[in-house]
Amino acid sequence: MAARAKRRLSRAQVARRQRADGRRDPAYLMWVRGQQCLGCGRYGCDPHHEPPRSHADWHDHKTVPLCRQCHDRRHAMGAVRFWLAIEAMPSTVIGALRASYSQSFASEPPF
Ligand SMILES: [Zn+2]
Numbered sequence: 001m002a003a004r005a006k007r008r009l010s011r012a013q014v015a016r017r018q019r020a021d022g023r024r025d026p027a028y029l030m031w032v033r034g035q036q037c038l039g040c041g042r043y044g045c046d047p048h049h050e051p052p053r054s055h056a057d058w059h060d061h062k063t064v065p066l067c068r069q070c071h072d073r074r075h076a077m078g079a080v081r082f083w084l085a086i087e088a089m090p091s092t093v094i095g096a097l098r099a100s101y102s103q104s105f106a107s108e109p110p111f
């Protein structure tokens, strides 16, 4: 019985996958998941991409911790209204998260 030919990806599909791979960082998403929700302080977050993944500029490093409820609120309200409501700037929050992520990997000072 002949094995079926492997599904061939078109050149455009391959390019799209490679672009997506450069933006993915599962370890970072896992870490964001463990942070406090920006909206209500709860733990157990579902990282939200800001800008969202439908946007050309999405990146896993541009995610913020939001619990399921606040995450739904963010999508319902839209970016401008949501960020005004929580009185924060996405770029500031994202920058602070990334700094604290890299600090969490800094080697411990010798005792
Ligand atoms: Zn929340």
Ligand SMILES: [Zn+2]
Binding pocket: 047, 048, 049, 052, 071, 075
């Ligand atoms: Zn989202």
